[in-house]
Amino acid sequence: MIERADQLILNYVSKAADAAHGVLRQDQRLDFVKRLRARIELERHGLESAKDVAKVLARFGDPVALVEREANRLREPAQKEEAPRVRDLPPEDSTRVLPPGVAQGMREAQQRLTRQPGRGMPFAGLRSAAMASANPMSTGGRDAATIVKEHPxxxxxxxxxxxAGLLVPFNLPAIAIFRIPVIVWALGALLVMVGDSWPLRERIIGxxxxxxxxxxxxxxxxGLRVGDRPGLAPFFEEFWNVSGIMFMIGAALGVVWLAYRLLDVS
Structure with a gap:
């Protein structure tokens, strides 16, 4: 968990550094990145959970926007921006290292998070994170690309x-006594069970x-499809007719559940 939290910070600062390339001078870029990293560590307060660190980064907002504000500040040295003034910060923040423009970005990001449409609705975060173009900060620093990179x-x-679910309709021949979809499912289930991204209970459910x-x-x-037909033969006939479909439905629900918990949006 500590490594993933540190990686989130490194990814965020790297995005800021990349955005500053060609926009700020080399010395300005190094100074900005250094102060931004120091500010993040101060806001982090020693938190080691990737989820908590992602929330901290979400308060900073889009790193590209932070660079744009810093560039605007440097282009207009005579203009005093209201956002970065020390008196605007809480008392405990007055002695902290604060890159100019970051305070405004943090406030704007916080406002977007609190008024984001659909926030709190079931699976709203999952829908946002699934969009390749989604702003990572809108999902606590976790979009689809980040999930793939961190949890391959x-x-x-x-x-x-x-x-495994998609193979069911093909009615492939069995290997020994095991159907191909079951073998594929067993492989996927093994990878899920040996991983550490989900609690044991959620892995078992998935x-x-x-x-x-x-x-x-x-x-x-x-049993419902048998109706009033007597004997076991009709039951087994209906069982084989619907069990594959039920396996596919179960596989879909299990994957949705695990994906939802992997994104950790609620």
């Missing part, structure tokens, strides 16, 4: 679980959903 094995496991759907869903739906 876990994302691969989710892709394998999706593949990988168990397809099997639960296959067995329990197949029994319930198959």
């Amino acid at each position: 094995r876990d994302v691969a496991a989710l892709a394998i679980l999706v593949a 990988v168990g959903a397809p099997i639960f759907g296959y067995v329990i869903g197949g029994i319930l739906v198959g």
